[in-house]
Amino acid sequence: MGLPSRWRARRMRILDDVDLTLAPGEIVGLVGESGSGKTTLGLTLVGRHSPTRGAIRLGGAPLAPGTPTQRRLQMVFQDPLGSFNPRRRVGDAVRLALDVHRIGLPSAREDIVAALFAQVGLASEHAVRFPHALSGGQLQRVAMARALATRPDFIVADEPVSKLDVSVRAQILNLVRRTNAETGVGLLFITHDLAAAQFLCHRIAVMYLGRIVEVGTPEVVLGRPRHPYTARLVAGAAYDGAAGTDPRLGPREACFYAPACRRRQPGCFEARPPLDETGLACFHPEGILPGAASAERTLPKGHRDAVTARA
Ligand SMILES: Nc1ncnc2c1ncn2[C@@H]1O[C@H](COP(=O)(O)OP(=O)(O)OP(=O)(O)O)[C@@H](O)[C@H]1O
Ligand code: SF4
Ligand SMILES: [Mg+2]
Incomplete structure (x- = not known):
């Protein structure tokens, strides 16, 4: 007997055993089709969603939403206008962040705001x-x-340029890259734009229906994709997933991509492919894998002192 659809909806896991570590100073790209859970993962990371299971850790310590250390994770949203109070001057919006988190002496905060504006390439008149x-x-x-x-320590940037004119996108991507290089701030860069991810990211994680299916350097993930879903994404092919039931409502012990996968075997419907040490979750990957194991080796040093999301 089937469950009523509203019960099914409640049982759906938006994120399903996602385990992602960001090394200090690292830019990790998060790509995947609409509805795969990228924003949900970003919001979970910055404490705006609580994971039902698992935890967010910063430097090995669990991070509870609302704790003082939460300020070490910040978010930049897709919609520039919607992320600001229309009745507050933008300089005051930045100042408010300093006040709330008691950064610097109150008498010094005006100068800090001016310095931050200069850092992002704006004049004080903009403030x-x-x-x-x-x-x-x-x-x-x-x-x-x-x-x-x-x-x-980390900024989650959720499609920060997708609503901008094409002509200014490159400027903002350059700003993100320069900021990362100058301040050492790490980033989770959520995007649909694989070229932007390749330009910016040290590693790329590919998400499919709430699971990370492939992760590694841009050279490996975009240059020699091994997961059939990544291969399709890189080829720019339109999604042709199975119509009808969302695989997330079916058995968890299965590859969610199986209904759409051209390389599937019967076993793909019976077991979940684990994300292995080379950063791949697939039983029958594309091609041979020369050097594919380098994905893990190329992680920046010190990745134990990192932010880890388990959700
Ligand atoms: N507030 C909510 N309540 C219920 N379901 C939600 C809510 N927000 C998102 N979802 C569902 O969670 C899933 C993941 O959504 P999410 O916004 O994280 O995807 P995404 O990868 O960021 O997509 P996009 O690329 O379109 O931004 C989707 O199936 C979506 O319908
Ligand atoms: S595990 Fe099987 S169904 Fe899933 S992507 Fe790999 S080959 Fe395709
Ligand atoms: Mg999103």
């Missing part, structure tokens, strides 16, 4: 404007300044 008086690109710069205000 006195209201959000609607700035362009999308300028607002994303302010969003970066606000995120940097708390001196975070």
